[in-house]
Amino acid sequence: MAQYSSSVDEVFAALADGTRRSVVGALGRGPASVGDLARSTSMTLPSFMKHVHTLERCGLIHTSKSGRVRTCTLDRQRLGVIDGWLAEQRKVWEDRTDRLEQFVIANPEEAS
Amino acid sequence: MAQYSSSVDEVFAALADGTRRSVVGALGRGPASVGDLARSTSMTLPSFMKHVHTLERCGLIHTSKSGRVRTCTLDRQRLGVIDGWLAEQRKVWEDRTDRLEQFVIANPEEAS
Numbered sequence: 427m428a429q430y431s432s433s434v435d436e437v438f439a440a441l442a443d444g445t446r447r448s449v450v451g452a453l454g455r456g457p458a459s460v461g462d463l464a465r466s467t468s469m470t471l472p473s474f475m476k477h478v479h480t481l482e483r484c485g486l487i488h489t490s491k492s493g494r495v496r497t498c499t500l501d502r503q504r505l506g507v508i509d510g511w512l513a514e515q516r517k518v519w520e521d522r523t524d525r526l527e528q529f530v531i532a533n534p535e536e537a538s
Numbered sequence: 539m540a541q542y543s544s545s546v547d548e549v550f551a552a553l554a555d556g557t558r559r560s561v562v563g564a565l566g567r568g569p570a571s572v573g574d575l576a577r578s579t580s581m582t583l584p585s586f587m588k589h590v591h592t593l594e595r596c597g598l599i600h601t602s603k604s605g606r607v608r609t610c611t612l613d614r615q616r617l618g619v620i621d622g623w624l625a626e627q628r629k630v631w632e633d634r635t636d637r638l639e640q641f642v643i644a645n646p647e648e649a650s
Binding site: 434435436438439441442443444447450451454455456502505508509511512514515518519521522 | 546547548550551553554555556559562563566567568614617620621623624626627630631633634
């Protein structure tokens with residue numbers, strides 16, 4: 427449970443940065459090299475690499491090297507961590523709405 | 539655009555912590571006092587208040603004081619910031635899948 431929680435922390439933290447969200451967005455269109463991704467920012471390569479490492483550490487992207495080119499690939503399933511958490515929240519809200527409806531049905535005089 | 543981006547940063551950052559996600563989860567069941575919320579953690583009230591302030595600053599919760607009791611209320615719409623970002627990503631993936639399908643239809647010999 428602690429491991430799950432820490433993993434969710436990492437994914438949310440990784441996405442709390444516009445550059446990293448842009449990388450995730452760009453990789454949604456298909457794998458890309460670190461060089462190409464960096465060129466679309468105004469960053470130096472070493473600064474950009476820190477963002478790549480953060481995304482890789484939390485599993486949102488994978489990278490592989492062929493010759494001098496490092497290619498990044500998005501792991502869409504990892505974004506499911508956030509989808510899953512949001513789905514849990516919606517379940518709580520729906521359960522609450524159901525309970526409120528049942529209360530109103532059972533106590534019409536108090537609701538009027 | 540910078541303001542939107544910074545606001546998205548703040549919501550993701552606020553949710554990159556298990557205690558704050560628990561507060562959001564608890565408030566999904568209805569408003570609650572800071573005291574009651576703090577008691578469900580093993581934190582001191584001052585430490586817990588820092589989390590409350592973080593959630594309030596990014597707009598995920600609102601608080602109001604009546605006498606000595608501060609009550610927290612969830613702003614579900616604020617979670618829509620994350621839902622919206624995830625929806626944008628899905629749109630990118632679907633567009634990519636559509637393009638791949640169109641390519642295969644247009645070039646059956648290359649896909650076989």
